[in-house]
Amino acid sequence: MTATGATDAAWPPIRPELRGLEPYGAPQLDVAVRLNTNENPYGPSEAVAADIAAAAGRAAVGLNRYPDREHVALRQALAAYLERDTGVALDVDQVWAANGSNEVMLQLLMAFGGPGRTALGFTPTYSMYPEYARGTSTTWVTGHREADFTLDLDHVRALVAEHRPSVVLMPSPNNPTGTALAPETTDVVCTAAAEVDGLVVIDEAYGEFRRTGTPSAIERLGAHRNLVVSRTMSKAFALAGGRVGYLAAAPEICDALRLVRLPYHLSSLTQAAALAALDHADELLGRVADLRAERDALVDHLRGAGLQVADSDANFILFGRFDDRHAVWESLLAQGVLVRETGPEGWLRVSVGTPDENQAFRDALAATLKENVRP
Structure with a gap:
């Protein structure tokens, strides 16, 4: 027992639902x-x-002063970039930014989730979503995806009607599968959620990597006032260390986030770095086409090796299926190649790297399969 009477096992006095988690x-x-x-x-x-x-x-010379808490210049630059990427003109009051899309999601659940409210997703999906829900005391409910990782719209409608979620979280492309939402899916989900006063958050963290002909959900903002589309500068802009995420939504939704954001949540340095990166958008995004081509070639290679591969609109590929995926992961790691052991059982996820990195992965995988670690 401690001086306060608590046992060592109960110290520190963390929330019970967090105890023992990693x-x-x-x-x-x-x-x-x-x-x-x-x-x-x-x-x-x-x-x-x-x-x-x-x-x-x-x-830096002005770090004795707080940053612009409305980050107006950055929001204007992001709106201009989104218009260029999607063809949709946005006002500055339709754009909001935060420290990575993680903080964007957390702010959304702080404002629209919470005790007594529900967030809905469809597995397999991004593993942080239930953690955002847990951290905001929002009930997390999951539906399922089909065998090809698409969504059955009747299943979506039924779950929305049953659980009446305040927030529906749907990545497009989906992480970890790389699957993009069909345009009609966005309309169906937004319509169903509107009937229960719910928001639909489409997470386009990998949106710039989508294949030709795959539209952005931003194109549907004018049709659905309950639609939120989030993006990040971590991936296509190569600014993962800068931690800049943002969203496009109705002005009323952006206003609501002001109620839960921390004061001056985006530092002056973050805003300056993001604005400078946006000034170089052409150069930074110039590698996106290369990564798409590398992705498609890697998909063909993996299928040619007899593996199952999910169609990908992202900068990663889900592949399998293995009786013992951990053994495959360990074999690749032993050869100096680190991939992700995530997604449905039997599958692994590999990020698209440089041509040399992708070749190293091919070589390591071929050696692994030769050792009879077969799918």
Whole structure:
């Protein structure tokens, strides 16, 4: 017993539902080829890095003052970028940004979830969603995806009607499968959720990697006032270390997030770095086409090796199926290639890397399969 009368097993006095849980996080191992966290393998050029550093330097002389808590300049720049990417013109009051799309999601559940409210997702899906729900005391309910990882719209309607979710979380492309939502799915889900006063959050963290002909859900914002589309600068903009996420939604939704955001939640340095990166959008996004081509070639290679591969609109690929996926993961790791052991049982996920990294993965996988670790 401690001086307060509590047993050591009950210390510290954490919320009961958190006791014994492990924090989220992919393995961070020092290996030659890291293809497990869907990072952009191409960092900013020296010229872009220099401009980001210069912008941070200019902001640094004013660090004795708080940043613009409305981050107006950044929101204007993000709105201009989204118009360029999707063809949809957005006002600055339709855009909101935060420290990574993780904070965007957390703010949404803080404002629209909470005790007595429900968030709905469809597995397999991003493993952080239930943690956002848990952290905001929002009940988490999951439906299922079909064998090809698409959604049965009748199943979606039925779950929305049954559980009346305040928030529906749907990635497109989906993580970990890479599956993009069909346009009609967005309309059906938004219509169903509107009948129960729910929001639909479509997480387009990997949206820039979508294949030609796959539209962004941003194109449907004008049709559904309950639609929120989130994006990030971590992937296509190679700014994972900068932690900048953002969303597009109705102005009323953005206003609601002001009620739950922390004061001055985006630092002056973060805003400066993001604005500088957006100034170099052409260069930073120039590698997206290369990564798409590498992805498609890797999909063909994996299928040619006799593996099952999910269609991908992202910068990663889900492949399998293995009787013992952990053995495959360990074999690849022993050869210096780190992939992600995630998704449905029997599947692994590999991020698309540079041509050399992708070849190292191919070689390691071929050696693994030769050792009779067969699908």
